[in-house]
Amino acid sequence: MSSINPSVLLITPFHKSQRGNTLTTRRICTGLTRQGLTAELLSLEDTDYQVKLHQHLGSGRFNMVHAFNGLYLAKIMSSHPQLLDYPLIATLTGTDINLPGNQEYTALEPVFTAAQYIVVFHEDFKNRLLSHRPSLEEKVAVIPQGICLPSAPARKPQDFGIPVGSTVFLLPTGLRPVKNVDLALDGLEPLANEDSRVRLLIMGPVIDKTYGLHILQRIKALPWVVYIGEVSHTEISGVFTLGDVVMNCSEAEGQPQAALEAMSLGVPAILSDVPGNRSIIKNGREGFYIRTSRDLYQAARILLTRPALRQEMGQAAAELVKARFDYTCEIRQHIEIYKKALGVSRH
Incomplete structure (x- = not known):
């Protein structure tokens, strides 16, 4: 050497x-x-x-x-x-x-x-x-x-118009086709119709203008979805503290950095089963892998209705990130x- x-x-x-x-x-x-x-x-x-x-x-x-x-x-x-x-x-x-x-x-x-x-x-x-x-x-x-996540003051649900007591699903991603935000919307929509506690918090820049416009138009009709745009990396941990579950729905991924950052704070994950995401978590331990909107609905419903399991998976997620990343x-x-x-x- x-x-x-x-x-x-x-x-x-x-x-x-x-x-x-x-x-x-x-x-x-x-x-x-x-x-x-x-x-x-x-x-x-x-x-x-x-x-x-x-x-x-x-x-x-x-x-x-x-x-x-x-x-x-x-x-x-x-x-x-x-x-x-x-x-x-x-x-x-x-x-x-x-x-x-x-x-x-x-x-x-x-x-x-x-x-x-x-x-x-x-x-x-x-x-x-x-x-x-x-x-x-x-x-x-x-x-x-x-994972090197700067600490930031914790944000409150009401900062983003989210009712106290909501179950917040985080989707930290830029708006472009490969990130497949539609999968998150398709999977969570029936759950949101069943349970008024469900909220989806999307954060990230519009990278593809056409796809971004499509998503922004779609969520206008979905009152349980909140889009806050791009958040500085120096402030993102304060937003992550609002999350009960973090999601990555990408069709292709290098490594889901934002999801790992949220996991480091004790948030369980729902990840699309694609290379880059695959093999990061053990299905059912730190979160769930999904392929379809039905898979996402089922995983989200488990995490919504079983808070003790959600906390247990979140702790496992934090331990995984500390050990491997x-x-x-x-x-x-x-x-x-x-x-x-x-x-x-x-x-």
Whole structure:
């Protein structure tokens, strides 16, 4: 392993809204700097990112590059071949590995070739990659995302027009088709018609305008649904304290970071049974997996009507996050990978 101290340029496709890549890269950059490493974050959303990238690569400040989302990395590798002069780490974040078909993996081939290491969030994704290309065995590293949730003042139900005594189902997600907010609405609507305590609290930015408009129009007719828009990550824990259950209904997922954050506070989960969510919880222990709106209805009804079980599952969820998604461990594993990559590049 190299004794050279890593100096890392982190490249993220997004940074303007509270979404997975944004939070992951900020968290890792902060963790690295707290460990005394040089680390800086560059977003491809910056209008002058190409100028900044050229300046960073020529500055001599960095001895390696860590990019998030392989599809975006492949594009900038073709336009900035000087990236290949640096040890390169690629984290596949979900949308770049979940899309079906050979076309997407074909687009990732330059990344597979150039990267010293490829980071994925769990073993399912590693196995998927290796089934496609077994020669990647030595390159693929599994590093679960760590949970680093800032504390914030607890919010009150009445802050959002929610009656005291409600059972609040949290849905922290951006509004875009892959997040399948319709599944949450379809599953909870019959339960809300049966029990007036049911409330769905949706928080997150509108990412896809067409889908966002569809959801906002739909919930106008659903008085038990509250949409509060995007919430700062520094304030989100205060909203999570309102939750009795957290949900992730995605059709494809890298790792359900927001759901894990709520789980860390003792909130049980209802997760769609898709790669990225699968294998996080044990069905019936920390929450439930669902595939259909009927599944969601049944899981939600159990958690609504059995508060003691809900509390027990929430405690199990908090223990799971503490044991498996440790922030300190995440940063340590990244530093180890960086040092290995620097050692490989010198030989």
